[in-house]
Each structure stands twice: as C-alpha cells, then as structure tokens.
Amino acid sequence: MNHSNHPKVKPYLLTRSLFPENQETPIQFIDPAITPDKLFYRRNHFSYPALSYSNYWLPINGIVSKPLLLSKQEILQLPSKTIQVVLECSGDKRRFFEPKVFGEQWEKGAISQGYWRGVPLRTLLERSGISEGAKEVVVEGYDFGERTDLNKIFSYARSLPIEKALHPDTLIAYEYNGRPIPFKHGYPLRLIVPQWYAMASVKWIKQIRVIDSTFKGPFQTIDYVYYPNKETNQDAFPVTSINVNSTIQKPLHMEILNTGKHLIKGIAWTGNGFISKVEISVDRGSTWLLTTLEPVRQEGYGWQRWSYEWSVPKKGEYVILSKATDSTGRTQPADPFWNRKGYGYNAIDQIKVKVE
Numbered sequence: 346m347n348h349s350n351h352p353k354v355k356p357y358l359l360t361r362s363l364f365p366e367n368q369e370t371p372i373q374f375i376d377p378a379i380t381p382d383k384l385f386y387r388r389n390h391f392s393y394p395a396l397s398y399s400n401y402w403l404p405i406n407g408i409v410s411k412p413l414l415l416s417k418q419e420i421l422q423l424p425s426k427t428i429q430v431v432l433e434c435s436g437d438k439r440r441f442f443e444p445k446v447f448g449e450q451w452e453k454g455a456i457s458q459g460y461w462r463g464v465p466l467r468t469l470l471e472r473s474g475i476s477e478g479a480k481e482v483v484v485e486g487y488d489f490g491e492r493t494d495l496n497k498i499f500s501y502a503r504s505l506p507i508e509k510a511l512h513p514d515t516l517i518a519y520e521y522n523g524r525p526i527p528f529k530h531g532y533p534l535r536l537i538v539p540q541w542y543a544m545a546s547v548k549w550i551k552q553i554r555v556i557d558s559t560f561k562g563p564f565q566t567i568d569y570v571y572y573p574n575k576e577t578n579q580d581a582f583p584v585t586s587i588n589v590n591s592t593i594q595k596p597l598h599m600e601i602l603n604t605g606k607h608l609i610k611g612i613a614w615t616g617n618g619f620i621s622k623v624e625i626s627v628d629r630g631s632t633w634l635l636t637t638l639e640p641v642r643q644e645g646y647g648w649q650r651w652s653y654e655w656s657v658p659k660k661g662e663y664v665i666l667s668k669a670t671d672s673t674g675r676t677q678p679a680d681p682f683w684n685r686k687g688y689g690y691n692a693i694d695q696i697k698v699k700v701e
C-alpha cells in the first residue's frame with residue numbers, strides 16, 4: 346500500500362502518571378531490535394534524582410576485604426561486554442487482570458530492549474574480595490522519597506542473591522545502544538539484570554554493598570512480591586525471572602482489514618532459556634498455527650520477532666491469539682496467574698479485528 350499521501354504520524358510514549366513519571370512504549374510500533382531512547386518506557390517510584398556527574402564515585406563496601414571507591418574513568422577502563430537485553434516491568438499488562446488490581450494500569454508497553462554495555466558486577470566484586478559469608482549484594486539508587494504506607498523516607502534499593510550478582514552477564518552498565526545511558530534510564534551507571542523483571546535493574550547507582558543477611562527493603566518485602574491470596578499474605582513469593590510471554594504488534598487491536606492476505610506479527614520473550622516456538626490461533630484456540638520465528642540472538646535475553654501470513658477466508662470478526670513456548674517447556678497459560686499486586690501477567694495474548 347502507498348502511504349505517501351498520509352501525513353507522517355510519529356509514535357510517542359503513553360503517559361500513565363506524571364509524578365513520578367511512568368510512561369509506556371508504543372510497542373505495536375517498535376520494529377527493530379533496538380528501542381530508541383525516546384520510545385523506551387519509563388518507570389519511576391520517585392522524582393528523578395539530582396546527582397553530580399563531575400564528581401561521581403561508586404563505593405563498593407560491606408563484607409569485603411578491600412572496600413573500593415571507583416571513579417567512572419576507572420570503571421570505563423575495565424573489560425566490558427555488550428548484551429542485548431529486554432527490560433520488562435513486572436506490572437506490564439496489569440490492566441488485563443480480572444478482577445482488577447491496584448497499581449499502574451499498564452497495557453502492553455512496559456517493555457523495551459536494546460544493547461547495554463558495562464562491566465560485569467562480578468569483576469567489581471572479585472576486586473573488592475567478597476568474604477565467605479556473603480549472601481546478597483544490595484544496590485542502591487540515588488532517588489528517594491516517602492513511602493506513605495510506612496511513613497518513612499526510602500531510597501530505591503534492592504538486593505540480588507550472591508549467585509545472580511556473580512552471574513557474568515549481570516552488568517554495571519554505562520552505555521545504551523552505544524551511547525551513555527540516557528539520564529531517565531539511569532545515567533551514569535545502572536544495574537542490568539538479564540532475565541529478571543526490570544525492578545531488579547536499579548538505575549542511578551549510588552552504592553553497592555555486600556551483606557551476610559537477607560535485605561529487607563520495601564521494594565522486595567512489600568512490593569515485587571506475588572500475593573496469590575486476596576486477603577492474606579499466605580503463599581507469597583518474590584518476583585524474580587520473567588515469564589514466557591508474547592505480544593501481537595500487527596494487526597492493531599480493533600483494526601478493520603480487507604479480505605486477502607495480512608501479516609500477523611509480534612514479539613516473544615522469556616526469562617528462562619529462549620523462545621522455541623510461537624503459535625497463533627484465529628479460531629479462538631481450536632487450532633494453533635506455527636509462526637515463523639526469528640533465530641535467537643546472543644544469549645536469548647532479548648525478544649524474538651515472529652510472523653505469520655494470514656489469508657483471511659471470509660468477512661467477519663476474528664479474535665487473534667498468540668502463544669509462546671520457551672526452551673524449558675514453559676508456555677503461556679490461557680488464564681493469567683492472578684495476584685493481588687498484579688505482577689507477571691503472561692496469559693495468551695489476544696486482539697480482535699474485523700474483516701470487511
């Protein structure tokens with residue numbers, strides 16, 4: 346089709362809240378493997394921090410034999426790696442839970458991806474000589490504010506279990522897509538934790554602390570916990586790795602199509618292994634059709650694109666479903682795993698179209 350007579354409409358971020366700034370990516374309009382800075386979703390708990398870049402030092406302390414205070418220059422000189430990583434907010438798709446849950450009502454765009462470059466956290470921990478009893482590594486950001494539920498000021502801080510902190514792909518990142526990380530996404534240094542929901546990827550790192558206990562900050566003891574029970578905290582467990590998931594990008598939900606051929610396409614991603622197949626259904630799940638899946642890039646920390654050429658048999662209304670399966674055998678469920686704070690939604694994706 347020739348679009349040249351149409352004015353160019355540029356996609357933009359969709360605002361869910363302004364204080365703090367929470368905006369989602371127009372995921373249906375993201376084609377390349379790189380989400381540009383301007384279209385990268387934004388999720389903040391507090392106002393943006395004020396920090397002094399000219400005098401930035403990173404302390405690494407706690408139970409280490411040699412506490413470190415590194416300048417950004419020193420960090421830039423250490424061996425680095427670049428990895429393609431998808432960041433997905435654990436509240437992505439929260440909007441679709443039934444019964445409804447409180448929290449940002451994200452649709453499908455609390456997800457973005459690109460290439461992050463940095464120094465493995467492991468390298469810094471080895472240099473500081475972590476002690477034997479090390480259990481967790483706490484990473485604290487420069488942003489802070491009041492939590493009204495606790496009547497107290499907190500900074501955004503989270504811990505990683507020592508094994509995840511020592512994983513060679515857990516990075517102290519300083520570049521996104523070949524340029525310094527944009528301020529809103531964590532400049533000058535940001536933790537990148539591949540395969541975990543993005544609450545783990547702490548922005549604007551202020552300090553790194555090795556501890557021999559379990560960190561009890563509210564961003565992992567109150568928030569980012571699955572509460573499957575409506576009233577009680579029974580059976581609660583922490584939010585960690587990303588669930589297998591997919592999103593249909595094309596056609597758009599409620600699009601009106603002609604009869605003939607249409608490309609159905611989208612993305613699929615997982616926090617365990619890589620995507621092994623994506624199937625679609627145009628008959629409400631009676632039959633499933635295998636899509637063409639893009640080969641996995643690097644370690645499988647990014648999303649994979651998939652597509653299917655659909656010949657529409659006849660006019661009418663259609664529900665299109667997409668279902669991804671990963672290499673560990675996990676697949677998207679028909680019904681989401683409901684939990685009180687609305688994390689980890691990964692039910693089979695669904696749109697409706699009309700063929701006229």
Ligand SMILES: Nc1nc2c(c(=O)[nH]1)N[C@H]1C(S)=C(S)[C@@H](COP(=O)(O)O)O[C@H]1N2
Nearest residue numbers: 386387388389390434486501543544547548
């Ligand atoms: N310092 C700090 N880091 C943070 C957060 C925050 O509020 N402060 N939000 C977390 C959450 S919940 C998400 S989903 C991602 C969002 O990253 P983005 O704004 O770059 O998309 O950052 C994580 N890291």
Ligand SMILES: [Mo]
Nearest residue numbers: 388434435544
């Ligand atoms: Mo998030």
